[in-house]
Amino acid sequence: MPAGLVISAPASGVGKTTLTLALARAWRNRGLRVQCFKSGPDYIDPAFHAAATGRASVNVDSWAMDRATIAHLVSRGLDADIVLAEGSMGLFDGVAARGVSGAGATADIAEMLGWPVVLVIDPSGQAQTAAAIAAGLRDYRTGVRLAGVVLNRVASPRHEDLVRRALNDAGIAMFGALPRHAEISLPKRHLGLVQAEEQAEIGKLIDEAARFVAEHVDIDAVLKAAAAWSPQPAANGLNVTPPGQRIALARDAAFSFVYPHMLEAWRTAGAEISTFSPLADEAPDVSADVCWLPGGYPELHAGKIAANARFRAGLRAFAETRPVHGECGGYMVLGTTLTDADGIRHEMTGLLGLETSFAKRRMHLGYRLAALAAPMPGHQVGARLRGHEFHYSTIVAQPDTPLAVVHDATGAVIAETGSRRGHATGTFFHLIAEDR
Template sequence: MAASLVISAPASGVGKTTLTLALARAWRNRGLNVQCFKSGPDYIDPAFHAAATGRASVNVDSWAMDRGTIAHLVSRAADADVVLAEGSMGLFDGVAARGVSGTGATADIAEMLGWPVVLVIDPSGQAQTAAAIAAGLRDYRAGVRLGGVVLNRVASPRHEDLVRRALNEAGIKVFGALPRHAEISLPKRHLGLVQAEEQAEIGKLIDEAARFVAEHVDLDAVLHSADKWSPQAVANGLNVRPPGQRIALARDAAFSFVYPHMLEAWRAAGAEIVPFSPLADEVPDASADVCWLPGGYPELHAGKIAGNARFRSGLRAFAETRPVHGECGGYMVLGAGLTDADGIRHEMTGLLGLETSFAKRRMHLGYRLAELAAPMPGHKPGARLRGHEFHYSTILAQPDTPLAVVHDATGAVIAETGSRRGHATGTFFHLIAEDR
């Protein structure tokens, strides 16, 4: 049975990821087998988890996934000694309307699985009020259990003492207090953390975080607060069909946002994935029967993509006879042009007429429910697909036939319908699951 915990906080930016990575590596250094999960639709953090533990991490999402799917995904922890599920945003933050099994809040996962929560509290600019916040989170929802608190960015021993006393009076365990430590700050960019695979020193950074946390946090007390959990037998697995039998997958620094559980589901269904790099001017494998371009950061590499004539012509030749699908950044590259942050337009592959601009940034963020008006690789017309959209690009033109009717989590119709032309399709949302 595994010691299982959820790492959460009152808000984003408090230190959940750093603490999760540090705990995972510290326990791994003790010889324990650690399995991480990510609650919510973040596609960057699982790669950091894998770097810390040596095991693949996957997303669990109560808005997009049913209980059977979540149970199937967490069953991968059957051989683990410790299980850590890192939350997203604040503990109870989700969307207004319930999805498949919840609102997407971390609290949904904690209650569903029965795992206690370790809160990361940043008491900067306050003292005893931090205890009031922790107590409010503890009491807000009866099915969610609070195991204890780790304080982060504590200003001084006196500051720590004030906060600890208040938490003790509220009956809340304090596992440790971390002073400010700039050396373990993870670098960020506009869509979140700089990806783990782009950081050559990520192993050293995680090691330093583990050393620092082990010095200031009672690791044994944290483990004792965990729930002893073992996975239950699951009748239903993932409701995910691969887009083809042999899939040419764009994979490099510009095309990297793909959910690990999707790739695993494709392989489990018997599909073969053949990666290629558009940034290296490579083309899809000639023997593939479908090409998939995931999201990423094409706006940071638009000039190089535009100059890679072999990739662009090779993709166009592939699309003459076989399906090509792009998600978010991949969708933008399938379009006619992409204007970068400096206002320079770069010619893309032209498989679709989409024109996008990064010059005037506007955030598009949220869950998406799409009903397909036409087929896309792996899914038939009428399929209801659940996904998540997160980008800063503006649509200048979307002239092709809409791929789907797309709603946000409140049910409102949105303009990012996706497009289709010939064998090419694309969406701005990243696919998480199809409704059963």
């Protein structure tokens, strides 16, 4: 019978991913089968989880997914010894208006699955106050159980002792304390961590994190704190319709932001996926009946994309007779121009009239609920789609027919409507699930 834990924190940037990867690899090195999940709309961390455990990780999201979908996704952990769900942002951070089964907070997943929470706390610039924060999180919501705390980036043994005593007085277990250790810091860029597949030494980095954490944290005590978990396998599958029978999927360092559960759902529904690399100047498979360009980092490769004539010509030829859809970065590449961070304007594929600029940076972040005003691959007019938007690019022009009426999680209408022209469609949000 597997046991489950949630790794969370009071805020982002505290070390949740590092601790999750280290625990997963340390337990795997002991011969345990470890399954990871990511709470919330993050398309980068699951690849790190897979690198640490050797098992595919997927997202679970209480705003976009109902309980049956979440149960189906986590059922892949039934044959594991220990299941770790890594949280996003702070433990209780979500949106004001509830979605399908919650507000998108990590706490929703902890309560729904009955898994206790291990808090990662960075006590930099504080001591006993760290215990007050942990106690406040412990008592904030009935149904969410705190297993204990791991301190990260402690300044000295004296600093650790002060926090440990305060946690003990509050009746909170402390599993260990990690001093600052630059060698296990994961590199970052503007949309989060640098992707696992871009880091040749990722295996060594995770091994070092596992060694370091095992040296400073009582990982046996953490394992014992996990809750026994014996759910019944979910009968229903994912509520996702594939965009076609044969899907040509752009896949490389510029086009990699696609949720693993989406690809799984497409394949489960019988779709075949062939990948191609725009950065390698490859065109979509001519035998495919739909082309999908996911998000990623096209703004970092705009010059190369603009110069890759075979990719651009092949995509245009494909779009003459078959649908092409782009999400976020893929949407930008379907447009006419993309201005990079240096203010250099690059010609894109021109399938849509969209013009975007990364030089005029402004963060766009949040859940999205879209009602389609025009069809897109796999979905008809009127379909309600749940997704998430996260990018720093600014729309300079969006002249085509709007694809959808898009609301944020508060119900406010937003300007990023997506576009449709001919067989080409695009959105700035990444699709997570269809609204039931």
